Amino acid sequence: MARAKEFDREVVLERAMEFFWAQGYEAASMRDLLDAMQIGRQSLYDTFGDKHSLFLASLGHYYEMGVGSVVAQLSAPDGGLSAIEDYFDGMARRMTTKPYRSCLLINSAIELAPHDPEVAKIVNRFVKNLRKGFAKALEVAESKGEAHVDDIDAVSWHLTNSAMGLGPMSKARVPYKDLKLVSEQILKNIRA
């Protein structure tokens, strides 16, 4: 054996993810990416491969670190309506404060999915999981008597669509005040 890596893979991947999230794929140049990751050029190529592979790794990291747990909370056995409420209000609040970034997966859907089958696959899987999460939360809500949903399939798709809408809305600079109205209206529609 010989010299050990001077950086932690997780740490620099996190930085890459942050940078892609803030800039988008095309707009993020490898040079700026290197700066942001605070890592040597060759080290990056040795560790992650090319730009596209690095992006896929970042997307994976984003899912595991961020979205995964949020979606999981939708399926919590004690969740129901409040889980859905938390999801939408959390999203609305996150998108309209501090770094003003919408969801990396939604961004990727728009920018890359049409030309990039691998990204398209990941995004499609995310959407399906999100819908499943909503469906589960609706079942729980129904069993708790919080809501009466006649067609869980239709309503869960509708909720998924509403979640995706928040991305473009925040990018269009719609303020939290109005996104809050959206979130409340969504809840009102499914409440018993």
Added chain:
Amino acid sequence: MARAKEFDREVVLERAMEFFWAQGYEAASMRDLLDAMQIGRQSLYDTFGDKHSLFLASLGHYYEMGVGSVVAQLSAPDGGLSAIEDYFDGMARRMTTKPYRSCLLINSAIELAPHDPEVAKIVNRFVKNLRKGFAKALEVAESKGEAHVDDIDAVSWHLTNSAMGLGPMSKARVPYKDLKLVSEQILKNIRA
């Protein structure tokens, strides 16, 4: 006077718009753009200025030719619920057939608005107009007794959010069948 232009400004602008629509801003190179527009290099720069100006012109053209009339139909005095229904079903159908392109303005919101104040302004104006269109359609629907809307502000924002959601949804390859469910559910929520 001298030689007349060999092309029609509207025609080549339409082609540019189509190309930006299909490719996105960054992914559309000037060389490919020239091919698509079937125009000489210098002619383009003389007529439209640089790439960014050409894009803004394309976006304007998109609004005037496409979205403008669609939004206008929402405000039609005999519209009401059916206008809203037509809007969503039309969007869902358009996004999931033939060239599979979502709305250029939604795409631009994601790709450019964060870094491009001019685009952000246009997108923001579009969103506000769309919301106004929905509000008007809701008023008409109410006056016709098709729906009872307690909070037009909240519901029109909700509809706007749902409309924006269709963009990412279609890019994520959600099929028409499911988008149709979304569209129906939206209507169900506001029907009396």
Added chain:
DNA sequence: TCCGTTATGGACCGAGTGGTCCAGAATGTT
């Protein structure tokens, strides 16, 4: 201590970018 292995970062590469320049062709006016 010395060797083999690995990480490192700057030099470098070809390709492609948006944009400019200019010689020449095409046209309306006189």
Added chain:
DNA sequence: AACATTCTGGACCACTCGGTCCATAACGGA
């Protein structure tokens, strides 16, 4: 017919892109 004006398209520019190469430094094992 001759001129002035304008359009046209290819040559060309500086620059940036993603990616590779390589000499050197840093380290672990024997």
